[in-house]
Amino acid sequence: MTIPRLLMLCLLALPVTQAPAHSTLSDITSGGEEKVTLPVVPESKLLIHATRGIDVSSGDGPVQSLPLAVFLTRQTPQEVVEWYREALPEYEVLTDKSGQQVQILRETGPDTTVDSPDTYRIPNIRIRPTDARMATHMKGAKTMLQVYYSPAYGKTESDGDS
Structure with a gap:
């Protein structure tokens, strides 16, 4: 089982904050403590909106992630990557060996790879x-995004902003 599929299975099993039926993209990207702080x-x-993050298994034990929001879009993965290159030009872009999954991270180290356990604590x-299966949630969906973001109510250790 691949890590992304395993992650999705874990996400589906977790109690998370469900977006109300009337929720719009602007509802979760503006104002409030549960706001998604990345574009x-x-x-x-x-x-899915896991406002307290998720526990991710790693070789060194469980890792608590940053808050997470999962989205679908009708844009292609390449269109989404290009949109984020413009929106977050200071972020690093990594691609997995298959070329199927891309991760856009606030910071990387020399050993950082797509889905490294340490990346769950870095905005990405x-x-x-x-x-x-995922495409059944949105007709014409081509891309899934998992947005791990710093909480609006406080800075994390990876936030260098003062």
Whole structure:
């Protein structure tokens, strides 16, 4: 089982904040403590919002992630990557060996790879094509985004801003 599929299975099993039926993209990207603090591709559909993050298994034990919001969009993965290159030019872009998953990170180290356990604590966006199961949540969806963001109510250790 690949890490992204395993992550999605874990996400589906977790108690998370469900977006109310009336929730819009602007509802979660402006104001409030549960606000997503990274830009989100326009016309995306929110699927999951884990405002307290998730526990991710790693070789060194569980890692608590930053808050996470999962979205679907009708844009292609490449279009989404290009949108984020413009929106977050200071972020690093990594691609996995298959070329199917891209991760856009606030910071990277020499050993950082896509889905490294340490990346769950760094603001980042994971981009990959949707599979048939995920695409049922949005007609025409081509891309899934996992946005790991610093909470609006406080800075994390990876935030260098003062």
